[in-house]
Amino acid sequence: MSDLDLLTQSLARNVKRWRTERGFTLDALAARAGVSRGMLIQIEQARTNPSIGTVVKIGDALGISVTTLLDYERGPKVRIVPADQAVRLWHTDAGSYSRLLAGAEAPGPLEMWDWRLMPGESSGSDPHPAGTVEIAHVTAGELTLTVDGAEYRVEAGASVTFEANAAHSYANRGETPTEMVLTVSVPAPAH
Numbered sequence: 001m002s003d004l005d006l007l008t009q010s011l012a013r014n015v016k017r018w019r020t021e022r023g024f025t026l027d028a029l030a031a032r033a034g035v036s037r038g039m040l041i042q043i044e045q046a047r048t049n050p051s052i053g054t055v056v057k058i059g060d061a062l063g064i065s066v067t068t069l070l071d072y073e074r075g076p077k078v079r080i081v082p083a084d085q086a087v088r089l090w091h092t093d094a095g096s097y098s099r100l101l102a103g104a105e106a107p108g109p110l111e112m113w114d115w116r117l118m119p120g121e122s123s124g125s126d127p128h129p130a131g132t133v134e135i136a137h138v139t140a141g142e143l144t145l146t147v148d149g150a151e152y153r154v155e156a157g158a159s160v161t162f163e164a165n166a167a168h169s170y171a172n173r174g175e176t177p178t179e180m181v182l183t184v185s186v187p188a189p190a191h
Contacts, residue, residue, distance in 0.1 A: 004049060007070055007087070011055065012046035014069045018062045019044075022189070033061035034126075052089040052098070053126065060129050063189030065111050067103025086114065094118040095177070108188035115170065117143070117178040122171035125164070131187035132164040141178035144171040154180075 019029050019040075026044075030037040034057055042048040043058070050058075052066075059066050070087065091097040096118045103111040115136075117123070122144075136143065136159065143154040148166035162168070164184065172178040 008046045008049055010070050011050075012044050014071070015040070015058060015062075016044045018064055018069070022062055024062075029058070029061055033057045055089070056128075057126065059109060060132075060186060063108060063129075063186065065103040065109030065186070066100055067111060068109065070100075090123065092118070092121060094121055096121045096123070096172075098123070098182075101181075109184070109186040111184045113182040113184070115178075115180045115182055117141075117170060117172035119172055119175055119177070122169055124167070124169035127166050127168075128164045128184070128186060129189075130165045133161060133185045134164045134168075135159065135161045135183045135185075136170075136180045138178065138180045141172060141176045142174045143178050143180055144173045145169075146171065 019026070022029075024032070026037050026040050030040050033040075035054055039048070039050065039054065040058075043050055055066055055069060059069050062069075066089070086099040086101050088097055088099045095116065097116050099114040101112045101114050103109065136145070136154065138154050138156050138158055138160075140156050142156065143160075145152045145154055145160060145162070145168065147162050147164075147168045152160065154160045170180075
């Protein structure tokens with residue numbers, strides 16, 4: 001079985017598990033996440049490989065991290081994620097990518113990402129739930145961060161924090177690859 005098949009099956013199992021645990025019907029989760037009921041059914045039946053944007057929307061609606069959606073097995077309090085087990089969830093032919101390095105529930109989802117953006121490339125994100133905070137540390141190149149239409153330049157060695165409950169995007173407008181570590185903290189859902 002391929003890694004993609006394993007991810008698709010984990011996602012199917014975990015969306016259904018967390019939807020049931022939260023007491024959401026398919027229709028309720030679809031409305032909260034802004035995805036179609038048909039898409040949720042396909043995901044829960046492991047019949048589709050949704051985009052990372054769809055997975056993030058479902059995680060946000062359930063109040064859990066992408067890591068938890070992909071695998072909810074609970075182990076010891078210390079968890080080491082080997083480099084070869086980081087999950088690449090977005091990439092382009094030019095070499096841009098995002099890799100989910102690690103995640104936890106603390107008390108809401110907390111994720112750490114490794115990003116590379118090649119010159120001229122960008123990636124956008126829909127607004128996350130109110131209270132979501134992102135922290136990025138640029139390790140190479142320069143990041144052009146746009147939050148709710150306002151543009152910010154973050155040079156290598158600098159860090160940025162922002163409230164991510166508005167549309168935002170990451171772009172590389174420079175000549176060399178932009179590399180950054182990004183942490184996303186989503187508040188626990190109100191029940």
